[in-house]
Amino acid sequence: MHNGDMDADRTVVIYSWRPQIDWEWRGDSFSGHPVPVEPPAFRVFVVLVREEQENEYDVRGSIEKWNWLEEDLELEQAPIEWSTRYGKKLW
Amino acid sequence: MKTADEIAALVKSTPGLASFRPCAFFDDRLDCIRVIARDCSVLETRVNPLLTVLEANYPQSAGRKCVGFTVKGARHFCKQHKLDLSTPIKISDLLDAMLQAMPNVVVEAFVDHVARPLVREEKIERVEPALAPDSAPQQA
Numbered sequence: 001m002h003n004g005d006m007d008a009d010r011t012v013v014i015y016s017w018r019p020q021i022d023w024e025w026r027g028d029s030f031s032g033h034p035v036p037v038e039p040p041a042f043r044v045f046v047v048l049v050r051e052e053q054e055n056e057y058d059v060r061g062s063i064e065k066w067n068w069l070e071e072d073l074e075l076e077q078a079p080i081e082w083s084t085r086y087g088k089k090l091w
Numbered sequence: 092m093k094t095a096d097e098i099a100a101l102v103k104s105t106p107g108l109a110s111f112r113p114c115a116f117f118d119d120r121l122d123c124i125r126v127i128a129r130d131c132s133v134l135e136t137r138v139n140p141l142l143t144v145l146e147a148n149y150p151q152s153a154g155r156k157c158v159g160f161t162v163k164g165a166r167h168f169c170k171q172h173k174l175d176l177s178t179p180i181k182i183s184d185l186l187d188a189m190l191q192a193m194p195n196v197v198v199e200a201f202v203d204h205v206a207r208p209l210v211r212e213e214k215i216e217r218v219e220p221a222l223a224p225d226s227a228p229q230q231a
């Protein structure tokens with residue numbers, strides 16, 4: 001549910017892929033900096049984007065969260081159990 | 092494409108930027124309770140439809156691997172267990188409710204041997220209610 005909408009989950013699009021690089025923020029928020037690291041093996045990076053009405057800045061969605069999941073054994077670059085986690089495969 | 096330096100500058104110029112602190116909160120937009128002990132790159136592993144465990148992809152040498160967990164379907168879960176999401180919830184009440192809702196050895200082991208020590212050591216005492224509506228996430 002989002003803003004009283006019980007079907008809000010249907011407006012979330014999942015992007016997943018196997019990146020060639022990962023980044024870690026080292027240090028605190030004020031003096032730290034991002035450091036490139038080798039991504040973890042057999043995992044995919046997943047980003048949840050909520051579709052929204054396009055605004056004056058051409059923004060059509062907001063990132064809800066991102067994280068790493070184990071990669072599916074059959075569908076490359078997809079998270080494990082993708083068919084039961086999410087509604088349907090879009091592309 | 093922004094460079095790492097540009098991204099770092101962007102992050103540091105964020106108004107109201109504060110240091111991370113271990114926390115537990117109700118994520119209204121995704122209807123889940125998040126308990127987060129460390130702000131880092133994480134692997135999410137689903138234990139069951141309710142419980143997901145967060146593990147650090149690059150654990151600190153002496154640190155623990157589990158850095159948090161998520162309870163999904165928080166509204167229904169809290170309603171079932173008479174927990175009020177509009178007010179702070181004691182973390183011990185949440186953990187007790189998890190044991191009640193998921194009575195199996197895996198969840199019991201996780202709650203008693205991972206989650207309770209984690210929240211105790213990180214001094215996470217309660218689940219905060221949903222953030223104010225103007226606490227918008229990053230734009231895509």
